[in-house]
Amino acid sequence: MLGMETADHPANPHDALVKALLEAPERAAVVLREKLSLIECIDADEELLELQRHFGYQVRHLRPDEPDASYSQDPAVRAVLRALAWSCVQELSREDLVHLLRDLPPGHPLEKPLLVYIARTYGSIAEADVRYALEQTRPIEQAEELTMTVAEEWIQRGRQQGWQEGRQEGLQEAETRALLQQIELKFGQATKEAHRQRVEQGTPEELERWLRRIITANRVDDLFDD
Known part of the structure; x- marks a missing residue:
């Protein structure tokens, strides 16, 4: 029946194209040339499209060992x-x-x-x-300038990485302080100090788990029971 979609024959032509590409990736370029006109990939006015209807394209897999x-x-x-x-x-x-x-x-x-x-x-x-x-x-002068361009990129990348790490460290410190305050409020100053080292050595995942448990914990050991 016309328009009926099955697993082997998708109704959407683009779905059929994707299926063909996945089934035979080594023939991707041939499949694309046979099934999909380049004109369908271009977003342009009709007048401009008319000039491009004879265009074609080539799909290639780039490998480092090619000539x-x-x-x-x-x-x-x-x-x-x-x-x-x-x-x-x-x-x-x-x-x-x-x-x-x-x-x-x-x-x-x-x-x-x-x-x-x-x-x-x-x-x-x-x-x-x-x-x-x-x-x-x-030339030596240009080589120096371009070396600085690469060095600046490395510095910027290092700053971004440092900012991300610092942000994570700041979040962990805030969670540690919040948990210690909650322990003190519920169980007292002495209990907080007795468990300070355990809390400060907690991983981000542990801190998140302990902060959830502090809400319903009846005793401090309930926080750390696994």
């Missing part, structure tokens, strides 16, 4: 695509970094964004390796 030319004939595009491909597979060595930066002309608009991406993606890469690669591929 240079397979990424792109454009060196700048090739540098960016190679960085994306390598990021999911392996750490970036200094020679890999030299190889990547050689494709990108000095002063290219993608130069700084690519270096920031590298700094964010490859957490273990050393400043000495970045400096070496830049000095091999850039």
Whole structure:
């Protein structure tokens, strides 16, 4: 019957496309070309769409072991695509970094964004390796400036991580104080001091559990019974 949906034949054409892609991921590019026109992926005016109806597209899985030319004939595009491909597979060595930066002309608009991406993606890469690669591929003055760009990105990332850790530590301290106050109110000063060390050594999960239990606890041991 027309329009009837079954598990094998979804009524929605996009559902059918997704099903076909999942069933044969190695044929993704072929399936897309056969099943989905590029025009369906473009949000444009009808007049502009009319000019694009003959366009096609190619879907490729990028791997770090492919020849240079397979990424792109454009060196700048090739540098960016190679960085994306390598990021999911392996750490970036200094020679890999030299190889990547050689494709990108000095002063290219993608130069700084690519270096920031590298700094964010490859957490273990050393400043000495970045400096070496830049000095091999850039004039010395520009190499110094770009090294500072990467260093600033690392500093900013460190600040964000520190802020997040500090926020968590601040929350834990507040919960510790609140629990000790509640213990004192319910069971007295001496009981609070007797259990202070246990509370201060509690994990965030334990503190949250103890704060819930203090509401109904009839004796302090009820807090810590597992």
